Amino acid sequence: MAYSSGRMLLSQSDGPVSRFRAWVFIVIPLLAILFQVYVPLFFPFLGFLDMPLLVVVYLSLTQRNQVGGLVTGALIGLAQDSLSKNPLGMFGICKTLVGYFAASIGVHFNVENTFIRLFLSLLFYFIHQVCYWMMQRALLAQQPAFDYQSWLLYGALNAVVGAALFHFLDKLRATA
Numbered sequence: 257m258a259y260s261s262g263r264m265l266l267s268q269s270d271g272p273v274s275r276f277r278a279w280v281f282i283v284i285p286l287l288a289i290l291f292q293v294y295v296p297l298f299f300p301f302l303g304f305l306d307m308p309l310l311v312v313v314y315l316s317l318t319q320r321n322q323v324g325g326l327v328t329g330a331l332i333g334l335a336q337d338s339l340s341k342n343p344l345g346m347f348g349i350c351k352t353l354v355g356y357f358a359a360s361i362g363v364h365f366n367v368e369n370t371f372i373r374l375f376l377s378l379l380f381y382f383i384h385q386v387c388y389w390m391m392q393r394a395l396l397a398q399q400p401a402f403d404y405q406s407w408l409l410y411g412a413l414n415a416v417v418g419a420a421l422f423h424f425l426d427k428l429r430a431t432a
Contacts, residue, residue, distance in 0.1 A: 285311050306414055308336045330355070
């Protein structure tokens with residue numbers, strides 16, 4: 257088997273790269289950030305949802321471009337920081353890393369399957385939480401609890417919401 261024929265999981269065989277209209281990159285992240293800021297005020301039980309993170313994961317996975325995922329994560333994270341009570345840059349750094357890693361996975365694997373998207377949403381939620389926890393300890397000198405059980409539970413709930421959101425966002429893209 258030649259090297260090039262053994263690359264079944266790589267992007268050459270995984271289908272088209274997604275293209276979005278310019279307004280999608282503005283409106284969808286803005287709606288996700290506004291959801292994150294205002295919906296928990298009226299419905300506190302929805303406070304576990306991290307809609308900006310789900311948007312970063314989706315846009316990064318479907319763009320299949322590490323630099324694009326990095327920029328998408330940084331911009332959405334910093335915008336979320338600017339509207340939250342957290343120190344500026346905490347979400348920006350975490351979402352930048354998640355955007356880069358999601359785009360890296362999107363380059364190498366087919367991520368159109370719903371179960372793969374569920375798993376990746378859970379994985380990236382957990383990575384985001386661990387990154388945020390480490391930054392609280394290292395940069396802010398705080399001692400937060402390492403609550404991996406609730407992170408896995410909230411990650412699973414975010415993954416389920418993410419699967420529905422990804423299905424909706426699939427309708428906004430045009431393949432090239």
